[in-house]
Amino acid sequence: MDQQFDIVIIGNSAAGMQALRTLHRHSRNHSVAIVDRETHPAYSRVLTPYYVGGKTERSNLFIVDHAFYHRLGVATLFGQPAVEIDADRHRLTLGNGKTIGFGALLIASGAEARSIEISAAGICTLRHLDDADRLAQLLPEARSVTAIGAGLVSIPFLSHAGPELERHLVVGSNRIFSRVVDAEASAILEERFVADGLQLHKQDDVVDLAGGERLELALASGKRLTTDMLLVGKGVVPNTGLARQAGLAVRDGILIDDHCRTSHPDIYAAGDVAEGRDFVTGESTIQGNWLTAVEQAEVAALNMLQLPATYPGSMKNNTTEVFGVDIAAVGYCRDDAPRVISAHDRFTGRFRKVFLDEQDRVLGATLIGETNDAGGYYQLVTTRAVFPGERLLRGVNSYAARLLALA
Known part of the structure; x- marks a missing residue:
């Protein structure tokens, strides 16, 4: 075994970073x-679509620099994937064959973009910085861009790609942002979005393509699109x-309890890879947002330090432009x-x-x-507060009063 550490973190995004900060705040030993x-x-x-579209510099994407880890006294094993966990022996094997030991382990390895069966040179994903670098090189030469899936990757990409481009969005369902x-x-x-020039193809999908100088897409509806x-x-897939x-116990994600602990007592998980309790419904879910990753990592880090902490549950909290x-979408946003x-x-x-429950508390x-x-609204949900605008709605049916109540 090459080295032994008290705590090892797999993943260097929202959850990993918050875990580092929490560990440093509560212990230097x-x-x-x-x-x-x-x-x-x-x-x-979140900022990568802005970089791809030329709205911000690449350097603005970075939350910290390499010196940050040095100041915290953290050993950085970057450029090497974790390839095997030996839970019983508390060992982690890296891609270069090295093995490190751990007292406690946090898995904050995130998720990967879903792929499609069709492959060609012009097909891209946007999950990692290398993906963004590739898109930033390709986009200036494009006249037309197409995205599949109407979520928090495709729509921001098309938005920031610029109005001078022909922009197509192919959606399998009958509406956009259906999960948001x-x-x-x-x-x-x-x-x-359509008024801003987006060409929308709902309840459709790409079934075939031909690659040349440009991509020729065949859609399930019979439409054909030419795009760059x-x-x-x-x-994404956790x-x-x-x-x-x-x-470890895994369903869609790694199952965690209210202490963000997995089925192994010394291994924790947080962020897009972790599946835990939803604050509103109590159901097991992967929330997949930055705030949840931060909150779960905080709880996991405290528990790894033997400082008992409990997580009340994750909640939808998406904000974008x-x-x-x-x-913005906060908490439970379903019409049922x-x-x-x-x-x-x-x-x-x-x-x-x-969205309210039977006692008019905000969901x-x-x-x-x-x-x-x-x-x-996030505070109203987390405190299980009664909707404060209800008193204004009672007995007043004017549209202006309703807007005031919801302000």
């Missing part, structure tokens, strides 16, 4: 190592391979909620939809336009 297959210091995946916002909000956004780039944004091989529209209140001002484009909210109040 533990030896810590962080392992990641990439050679870069931590960076923001409710159906009513989705319809409002679709109208806005095809971005695959059909969601990196659970290490955990499965190690014998695409096609000039601010969007016991009660739903919504208001839409077509003049300003501002939309608010609040979640969808917001379009001026989403600075998203944090307030």
Whole structure:
């Protein structure tokens, strides 16, 4: 065995970074190592579409520099993937054959972009910095770009690619952002995006392509598209391979308890690879957002230091800006909620939809336009507060009063 560490972290994104900060804040006596297959210091995946579209410099993506890890006294094992966990012997094997020991292990290895069976030179994904670098090189030469999947990768990419390009979005379902916002909000956004030049192909898919100087796409509907780039944004697959091989309990993600501990007492998981309790529904889920990764990593790090901490559950918390529209979705945002209140001002484009339980406590909210109040709705959900605007709605049926109540 090459080296022994008190704590080892696999993954250098939101969860890994928060774990490092928490460990450093509470203890300077533990030896810590962080392992990641990439050679870069931590960076923001959320900003990569801005970089690809030329809206920000590559250097602005980085959250920290290499000196950050040195200041924390952390051993950085970058550029080498973790390939095997021996849970019983507390050992981790790296891609170069080296083996390191750990007292406690945090798996924060994230997820990978889903691929499609068709392959060609112009097909891309956008998950890692290398993907963004490739797209940034290809995009300036493109006249037309196409994306598959209408989520938080495809739509930001098309938005920031620029209005001078012909932009196509191919969606398998009957609406966009189906995993982010409710159906009513989705319809409002679709109208806005199409008005901004997006060409939308719903309930369709790419079934074949021919590669030449440009890609010739054949869609299931019979349509044919000519494009220079095809971005695959059909969601992600959690990196659970290490955990499965190690014998940890895995469903869609690595199963964790309310202490962010896996089925092994010395191994924890956080972020896009971890499957734990949803705060609102209590169901087991992978939330897949930055805030959840940070919260889970904080709890995991404290418990690895033998400082008992409990995680109350993850919650949807997505905020983005695409096609000039601010969007936020917080908590439970499905129309099967016991009660739903919504208001839409077509003049300003501002939309608010609040989801309530049987006691009028806030379960979640969808917001379009001026989403600075998203944090307030997050607080309402986490504190299980009664919707404060209800008193204004009672007995007053004017549209203006409803907007005031939802402000």
